[in-house]
Amino acid sequence: MKNLPIIKGHQVYIGQMPDTPEFYEIYKSWLNSERVRFGIGDADYTAEEVAEMLNTWRDDPDDLTFCVYDSVSNQPIGDVCIRFGFEEYDNDCPETAIMIGRNFGQGNGYEAMRLLLNYAFNKLNYPQINLSVYEDNIPAVRLYEKLGFKKITLRNDKTNGRSEYVMMLTEEDWKKQNWDVKG
Template structure:
């Protein structure tokens, strides 16, 4: 991700449909707040790496995936993915992007463990994470308030050895 991605990231960050299933906070941000967030939190962080997901045919930015809270000593990170352009939902971009991110995390960065959090109502994401090999590690009960209801936050994780045991984890993916 580069500073110039701030404009498109801003549209995703203010899309309620996208933020409903990915963000703990449902706020609207000014373009200045988004530029500051991209510069200070994303680009200048020593404990995270973020990558723009592009549409295959023309390279149009459609989402972002990140490794955050990277702990090199304990070889752990948390992964995050947002397909910000909702017209690309359900087309396999999240699957492909996460496979590349996990390959990078486990093969290049030599991480031992990758974790994630997912909202209990996000059935499609939970299905994807299970398909990729993530395992349920715990639940923060009723930790998210959406549309006048309480929802759980599900914690999932994958170890390097589990990644290598997947049918795609032993292949060399291109970065």
């Protein structure tokens, strides 16, 4: 199991994913919610499938999945990740993803992604980060654009045919836009 750092922001912080049956139930409820399923396009999950998925991520050295915690309550509200090998891109750079399971529309996702991207560019020294997002997931597309990601192409998701943008953010563009963020 990897020991991920705790990275603190104002509203949220990111850190190690809990490894408890109670958390698997919480995570399952997020994944199975209509709002999250619209964004990730997956089917219903069982608690056992969630436990297996989270343990696979924990054991994979190319997957850095952080839990997003509310800074006041210290309760988990979602996750953010940087990982290799999940999607097909025309480069050897990692991809990122976010899933907020509760406390939507309060800037938590934006802050969690800023913490993660700052870590990826300033500590891990990645030159570029990719992502794919469904074209009709307007809140996520807006979030990624606000963070500085640029749309590269529009393609069809191989699993369900939905249109998705491939987006990318370079370290150079991140640092130009986020000159005030400390490394």
